[in-house]
Amino acid sequence: MGARRCAVVFACLMLAGLASGQSAGEPARPEPGRIVATYDAGLAGISLGEFQVTATMAGSAYEMAAQGRFSLLAGLLYKATGKTTSRGTLTAASPQPALYTLSFEDNKKHQQVRMTFANGGVSDVTIVPEKPRARDVPVTPAQLKGVLDPLTAAFLSIRSDAPAGDVSVCNQTVPVFDGRQRFDIELSPKRSETLDGGTLKGLGGRAAVCRVHYKPISGYRPAHPGVKYMENNDKVEVWLVPMPGTPHYVPYKILIPTAWGTGTVDLESIKANLGTRQRAATP
Numbered sequence: 001m002g003a004r005r006c007a008v009v010f011a012c013l014m015l016a017g018l019a020s021g022q023s024a025g026e027p028a029r030p031e032p033g034r035i036v037a038t039y040d041a042g043l044a045g046i047s048l049g050e051f052q053v054t055a056t057m058a059g060s061a062y063e064m065a066a067q068g069r070f071s072l073l074a075g076l077l078y079k080a081t082g083k084t085t086s087r088g089t090l091t092a093a094s095p096q097p098a099l100y101t102l103s104f105e106d107n108k109k110h111q112q113v114r115m116t117f118a119n120g121g122v123s124d125v126t127i128v129p130e131k132p133r134a135r136d137v138p139v140t141p142a143q144l145k146g147v148l149d150p151l152t153a154a155f156l157s158i159r160s161d162a163p164a165g166d167v168s169v170c171n172q173t174v175p176v177f178d179g180r181q182r183f184d185i186e187l188s189p190k191r192s193e194t195l196d197g198g199t200l201k202g203l204g205g206r207a208a209v210c211r212v213h214y215k216p217i218s219g220y221r222p223a224h225p226g227v228k229y230m231e232n233n234d235k236v237e238v239w240l241v242p243m244p245g246t247p248h249y250v251p252y253k254i255l256i257p258t259a260w261g262t263g264t265v266d267l268e269s270i271k272a273n274l275g276t277r278q279r280a281a282t283p
Contacts, residue, residue, distance in 0.1 A: 033057060035243070037155070037250060037270045041070060044261025050268065051082075053155045062095070063087040064151055080106035086151040088117070095156050096120070100149035102179070113179040121145040125179050139182050139218040147177040153185065155251070162249075164242050165192040165206025169249060181219035187212060190237055195252070207239040207252050233257060243272060 035055045041048045051068025067083040082104045088097040102113040114126045122144040153176045162169050167189035174185040187210040194206055214230045221227065239253040250270060256263035 033273050035250075035270070035272045038268045040264075040266045040268050041068070042264045042266070043258070053151075055155065057090070060090050061087070062090055062156065064155065066151055066155070080104070084151045086149050088152065090156075094146075095148060095152050097149045097152050100151060100179075102150075115149060115177075115179050117149075122147060122177055127179055133180075133221070135221045135223075136180075137216075137218045137220055137222065139177075143182045143218055144177055147175045147182065150176060150178050162208075162242075165194075165208055167192055167208045167210070169208050169240055170210035177219075182217045183220070184215040184217060185212060186215055187238070193239060195241070205241070207241045210238050210240060212236040212238055229259070243270065 033056075035057075036052065038050055038052045040050050049068055049070035051066055051070075053064065053066040055062060055064045063085075064087070065083070065085045067081075069079075069081050071079045082102070084100070084102045086097055086100045088095055088099070090096075097117045099117070100113070100115040102111075104111050112126075112128045115122060116124045121141075153174050170187045170189040172187050174187070176183055176185060190209045190211040192206055193209050211234070213234065214236070216227055216231060233256075235255075235257045237255050238251055240249050241252040243250050250267070251265070252267050254263075254265040256265075
């Protein structure tokens with residue numbers, strides 16, 4: 001699995017709970033505000049770099065942006081930068097993306113993706129440079145209905161009445177399309193964990209730990225060893241926690257066993273400014 005695809009799968013494992021406790025189709029109305037979260041990504045105990053996600057919400061509209069820099073051995077072995085954006089509308093059933101962009105560059109290649117949505121599905125995809133991939137399982141128009149872009153799927157905290165540590169937030173399947181590949185991220189309850197209150201002040205308490213299963217549907221090469229490895233990997237997990245003072249869940253930790261060691265994504269800091277209320281958690 002290439003570096004870009006690995007990054008997409010990493011991001012899409014960072015899912016906030018999608019349970020809302022409201023009727024489908026009814027607009028969710030978060031207070032106007034902003035959430036900024038910083039994550040550290042690592043592999044086998046070695047920090048690869050940080051990325052920051054900013055989500056702005058006003059009424060039922062949302063806008064998100066994420067950017068990060070990653071390197072291994074001070075960039076001598078591997079170096080990559082990426083920026084991605086998404087905007088759309090929140091509903092109680094699920095987010096409804098309108099536009100997604102991705103700009104990615106590493107030691108060997110660069111790529112830009114622009115994807116638009118209309119009528120509940122993907123309406124147009126532009127990838128530069130475009131490379132034909134004849135061995136891929138073809139993507140059908142029906143498979144592009146009701147999907148989320150990677151950033152929306154990765155970090156969009158939906159309202160939930162579930163208390164901290166309640167694994168019911170894990171009962172969900174998230175449909176994702178990244179411009180090439182259509183896949184599902186299937187979450188299921190695994191366990192509840194007690195957090196160290198000193199790790200992030202304000203987030204002490206309990207986390208719901210979800211088992212994560214990556215299920216490729218189309219746009220992939222069935223014989224690709226990376227795809228096979230991720231599809232058969234049943235050790236991936238994401239820890240979800242409610243953010244104090246808000247109705248939102250956020251990813252706290254992700255663990256992804258790989259052939260090169262355990263990949264990790266850890267929440268380093270999070271700040272929220274929702275209306276007149278302000279909440280922050282820092283190390």
